[in-house]
Amino acid sequence: MSPSTESAAKSSAEPAAPQDAPTSGAYAIVEASGQQFWLQPNRYYDLDRLGIDVDGTLTIDNVLLVNDGKTTTLGQPYVKGASVELKVMAHRRGPKIIIYKMRPKKKTRRKNGHRQELTRVMVESISVGGKALA
Template sequence: MSPTPETTAAVQDSPVTGAYAIVEASGQQFWLQPNRYYDLDRLAVDVDGTLTIDNVLLVNDGKATTLGQPYVKGATVQLKVMAHRRGQKIIVYKMRPKKKTRRKNGHRQELTRVMVESITVGGKSIS
C-alpha cells in the first residue's frame, strides 16, 4: 500500500510547534510541553503543590533550540501536582514446565500526574 498525497502531506506538515523542553526526572527523560499533563513516577509533593525541575537537557522556544552540556544553565520547568494515581496492573507470571512450579504476581506503579505550568530560561518564560 503506497502512501496517498494526503497522508504524506499530513506527516510533513505536522512538525512540533510551540515551546517544549526535554527534562530528566525519576531517572528517565521526558518531553514536556506547556499546559499538558504527564504521569511521572511518584513524587513526594502534596496535591496542588508545585515542583521545579532544574535538570533540563534541551529547550526549544518555537524558533531556536538550546542544547545543554549536560544541562541548560538557568533553565527550569515549573510543574503543578494534580493527583497521585496508580498505573495499570501488570501481571507477572513465572512457570517452570514439568516442575509444577508457578508464581503469579501483580504490580501497579505509583504515579504522580503533573501539569506543566511554565518553561523558563534565564528567568524569562518562553511558554
C-alpha cells in the same frame, strides 16, 4: 491532462505531515525519575510518585534541551539557567501488570501483580534565565 488532475497529482506527490508529530511551539526535554520526558506547556504528564502534596509545585532544573519555537538550546549536559515549573494535580496508580512465571515439568508456578505509583503533573511554565517561554 486537465487542470484538475494536475493539481491532484501535485498534492499527492507532496509528503504528508506525520500524525503524531508534536505541535510547533515551546517544549523542553527534562530528566526526572531517571527518565527523560518531552514536556510542553499546559499539558499533563504521569511521573513516578513524587513526595509533594496535591496542588503543590515542583521545579525541575535538569533540563536537557529547550526549544522556544524558533531556536533550540542544547545543554552539555544541562541547559544553564533553564527550569520547568510543574503543578501536582493528583496521585494515581498505573495499570495492573501481571507477572507469571512457570517452570515446565516441575509443577512450579508463581503469579504476581504490580501497579506503579504515579503522580500526575501539569506543566505550568518553561523558563530560561528567569524569562518564561510559555
